[in-house]
Amino acid sequence: MLADSPLAVRIRDRLLALDSHNLRRSLRPPAGIDLSSNDYLNLSTDERVTRAFVEGAECDGVGSTGSRLLRGDRAAFHHVEEQFAAFKGTERALFFSSGYLANLAVLTALTEKGDVLFSDARNHASLIDGAKLSRAEIVVVPHNDLDALADLLRATPCEGVRFVVVESLYSMDGDLARLAEYRDLCRAMHATLIVDAAHAVGVCGASGSGAIEDAGIDANDCLSVNTAGKALGVSGAFVAGPAWAIEHLVQRARPFIFSTAAPPAVAHAIAASLRIIRAEPQRRERLRARAAYLRHRLNEAGIDTPAGLSHIISVVIGDNERTLTVAARLQSAGFDARAIRPPSVPEGTARLRLSVNAGLDEAVLDRFVRALVRALA
Numbered sequence: 192m193l194a195d196s197p198l199a200v201r202i203r204d205r206l207l208a209l210d211s212h213n214l215r216r217s218l219r220p221p222a223g224i225d226l227s228s229n230d231y232l233n234l235s236t237d238e239r240v241t242r243a244f245v246e247g248a249e250c251d252g253v254g255s256t257g258s259r260l261l262r263g264d265r266a267a268f269h270h271v272e273e274q275f276a277a278f279k280g281t282e283r284a285l286f287f288s289s290g291y292l293a294n295l296a297v298l299t300a301l302t303e304k305g306d307v308l309f310s311d312a313r314n315h316a317s318l319i320d321g322a323k324l325s326r327a328e329i330v331v332v333p334h335n336d337l338d339a340l341a342d343l344l345r346a347t348p349c350e351g352v353r354f355v356v357v358e359s360l361y362s363m364d365g366d367l368a369r370l371a372e373y374r375d376l377c378r379a380m381h382a383t384l385i386v387d388a389a390h391a392v393g394v395c396g397a398s399g400s401g402a403i404e405d406a407g408i409d410a411n412d413c414l415s416v417n418t419a420g421k422a423l424g425v426s427g428a429f430v431a432g433p434a435w436a437i438e439h440l441v442q443r444a445r446p447f448i449f450s451t452a453a454p455p456a457v458a459h460a461i462a463a464s465l466r467i468i469r470a471e472p473q474r475r476e477r478l479r480a481r482a483a484y485l486r487h488r489l490n491e492a493g494i495d496t497p498a499g500l501s502h503i504i505s506v507v508i509g510d511n512e513r514t515l516t517v518a519a520r521l522q523s524a525g526f527d528a529r530a531i532r533p534p535s536v537p538e539g540t541a542r543l544r545l546s547v548n549a550g551l552d553e554a555v556l557d558r559f560v561r562a563l564v565r566a567l568a
C-alpha cells in the first residue's frame with residue numbers, strides 16, 4: 192500500500208540523507224533559559240497583552256470564520272491596522288496572518304511579467320519563495336553589496352518595474368542593511384524598495400518602529416513587511432506603505448484573499464503590544480544594553496561574533512554535527528540555544544543563533560558564556 196509506494200521509498204531515502212548529513216530537524220518545545228526565541232521584548236507573556244488576547248476572544252470569538260473579504264473581517268483588524276500605520280508613519284497598513292504570507296503577497300501581487308527583482312543573497316526563505324512564485328525575473332545580489340547592486344541595476348535590461356528586496360536586520364547574521372543608501376539608489380534607478388523588517392520592528396528606531404526610522408527615510412518611500420510574532424510578541428505581519436500599494440494588496444494578494452483571516456483576538460493583543468512599545472522605550476534600551484554586554488563577554492572569552500550591535504548574535508561553528516553537540520551541551524546546562532544548519536544558513540556555516548531578550552540579566556549572560564566556553568572545549 193502507501194507504505195511500499197514509490198513515494199514512500201523516495202521519502203525514506205530523503206530522510207536517510209538528512210540523517211547522514213546531520214540535517215534532520217526535530218521538534219522540541221521550549222526548555223531552559225531563552226536564548227533562541229524572537230520574543231525580544233518579552234511581550235508574548237506580558238499580562239496586558241495576554242489579557243487583551245483573552246478579552247478579544249470573548250468579544251469577537253475564537254475564529255474569524257472567513258476571509259477578510261467575506262465575513263472574516265472585524266473592527267479589531269481595522270483598528271490595529273490604523274494603529275500600526277501611525278506607528279510606522281505610513282499612509283496605510285494591512286494585516287496578514289503570518290510574515291511568510293505577507294512576503295508571498297507583496298512579491299506576487301505587486302510584480303508582473305517583465306519586472307526584475309533584485310534580491311539580497313541572504314534574504315529569508317519567505318522572500319525567496321515569494322520571488323519564485325512571482326512572474327518577475329530574479330537577480331540575486333551579493334549580500335549587502337550596494338556597488339554590486341548598482342552595477343546589476345544598470346546592466347540588467349527590464350521592460351517593467353525594478354524591485355530591490357532586502358531585510359533591514361538580517362535574521363541569521365544580525366547585520367543591518369544601509370537603508371538610506373538603498374533608498375537613494377532605488378530613487379536614482381526608479382526602482383521600488385521592499386524591506387522585510389521582521390527582526391527590527393519593535394526594537395530599532397527611537398520610537399521602536401524599526402530600522403527605517405533609524406535610517407531617517409520616509410516609510411512611504413518603500414514597502415515594509417513587519418512581523419508581529421517576534422518583538423511584538425503575538426503573530427502575523429503588517430505590510431506598511433503608501434495607500435495605493437496597500438489597496439492593491441487588498442484587491443489582488445492571494446494569501447490575503449484566499450485564506451481565513453487570523454483569529455481577531457490576535458489583533459486585540461497586537462494593539463496592546465504596540466501601546467507598550469510606544470510607552471516603554473526602556474525595554475528596547477535594556478535589550479540593546481544586554482546584547483552589547485553579551486557580545487562583549489563572548490569576545491572577552493575568545494569567541495568571535497560578527498561585527499554589529501544587534502540583538503541577534505551568531506556564533507558560527509561550521510560543522511553540522513559539532514554545532515548540534517555544542518547546542519546539546521548548552522541545553523543540558525539549562526540554556527535554550529539552538530543549532531541553525533543549512534539550508535537556513537549557507538553550507539559550512541552551521542551556527543548557534545543567539546537571540547538576546549530584554550529579560551536576560553547580566554548574571555545569567557555570564558553563566559551562559561561560561562557554559563558556552565565549556566561546550567566548545
Ligand SMILES: Cc1ncc(COP(=O)(O)O)c(C=O)c1O
Binds near residue numbers: 289294387418426428
Ligand atoms: C526575515 C524574516 N522574514 C519573514 C519571516 C516570516 O515571518 P512569520 O514567522 O511571521 O511567518 C521570518 C520568520 O521566520 C523572518 O525571519
